[in-house]
Amino acid sequence: MHKKSEIGTLERELLETAAKALENAYVLWGFNVGAAVLAEDGKIYGGCNVESWISGLGVCAERCAIHHAILHGNRKIKEISVVAEVKNESEIKPCGACLQYISDFAESPEIKIVTAKVDGGKVLFETVKVNRLRELLPQPFKK
DSSP states (O other): OOOGGGOOHHHHHHHHHHHHHHTTOBOSSSOOEEEEEEETTSOEEEEEOBOOSSTTOSBOHHHHHHHHHHHTTOOOEEEEEEEEETTOOSOOOOOHHHHHHHHHHBSOTTOEEEEEEEETTEEEEEEEEEEEHHHHOSSOOOO
């Protein structure tokens, strides 16, 4: 759990894409979140949270990034990153709904979920945490 040694060039690129996506978040009551997925086509797709005044109508950054990859013809993701602003003191991790969604499109339960804080658009690499999907969602719903 939380192994910093698992971060390489790819994870840095994912985190930087997520940080850029975070800038476009549409937040009414929560906090800005950015995400990025590495899709089966080898490309990285970003996403941000988009909120609504109606509870449950918005979309989390993780699902937005997955939708972005799907829009471009992908059906599987190989890795995902999630970032939030440093002023958000909560630990960063996908919500239960997003974990299930990640599982639905994950290449494997071994995919990395890389998280970090962002300050002024810059990733704070000292805050990086790496988990595997299977660690955060050991028993996903499957048909």
